[in-house]
Amino acid sequence: MLQSIIFDMDGTLFQTDKILELSLEDTFNYLRSLDKWHTVTPIDKYREIMGVPLPKVWEALLPDHSDEVREQVDAYFLERLIENIRSGKGALYPNVKEVFSYLKENNCSIYIASNGLTEYLKTIVHYYHLDNWVTETFSIQQIQTLDKGDLVKKIIERYDINKAAVVGDRFSDIKAAKDNELIAIGCNFDFAQEEELAQADIVIDDLIVLKTIVHNM
Structure with a gap:
């Protein structure tokens, strides 16, 4: 797992x-x-x-x-x-909280690594109470290179992570996984592009599938 x-x-x-x-x-x-x-x-x-x-x-x-x-x-x-x-005009994708609860219950730690700004990320995490499950949220602002691979590396080093996956919808997420020898899981959601997803190890259409993926790895 x-x-x-x-x-x-x-x-x-x-x-x-x-x-x-x-x-x-x-x-x-x-x-x-x-x-x-x-x-x-x-x-x-x-x-x-x-x-x-x-x-x-x-x-x-x-x-x-x-x-x-x-x-x-x-x-x-x-x-x-x-x-x-x-103002409540945004929304999480379906099944985010269900998947987070499952991961937490099965001792799989959760992190967020985003190209978004720190205050923006804090607002989402606070509004949707994601800190009930997320260990720590990392913003690209914390990395001088603005390279998501370096941001993921920082998480790995801080928490001594070995067996992990990066889940995201764009090439920067897939590349960040590959650069750090992690599993790349591509999300075929709103902003995803087929040629980018083709480079992921696994492609999903719904986050709920992660329950099966995590359990089988």
Whole structure:
């Protein structure tokens, strides 16, 4: 049986799409109010790169804007995300809490490793009471390289983890598992891409399947 599972947050545990478009629209309306954006909100572009750290998001969405403007946008976007979570506009994916309870009961420790910002992750964990099961949540902000593989390595070293899996929906999660010689479990959810999932060891369509996977490993 697996000793530990390291979960991604966005698009894996949390249905980010429920607040993503809303928060992004708020943010670009803010830019429009500053006369620094004059076209449609690039939601499709964001969906394509979903899963990368936010600094890289703003480089892609605002290539012609200054670092100062990107920092302003980053702060405003975080505020909108947090407010929308606290307003109950987001949701966990089906069976998150059932799977977490099962893992905890079977002595499989749970960690979160996310490209999301620390305050954003804290808000989700607190709002949905995930700290009832999760040992610790790690943000990409804790790693200078902004490399999820390094973030997962930090978890492994801190908790002396040997037999574990990384569960996530994007290539950064799969690569993080492979870089650390862990099992890569791809989630075929909202933001997943077929060519990325093809590189996972296992692909699931529902988190509930983890109960069987964990038990058989």
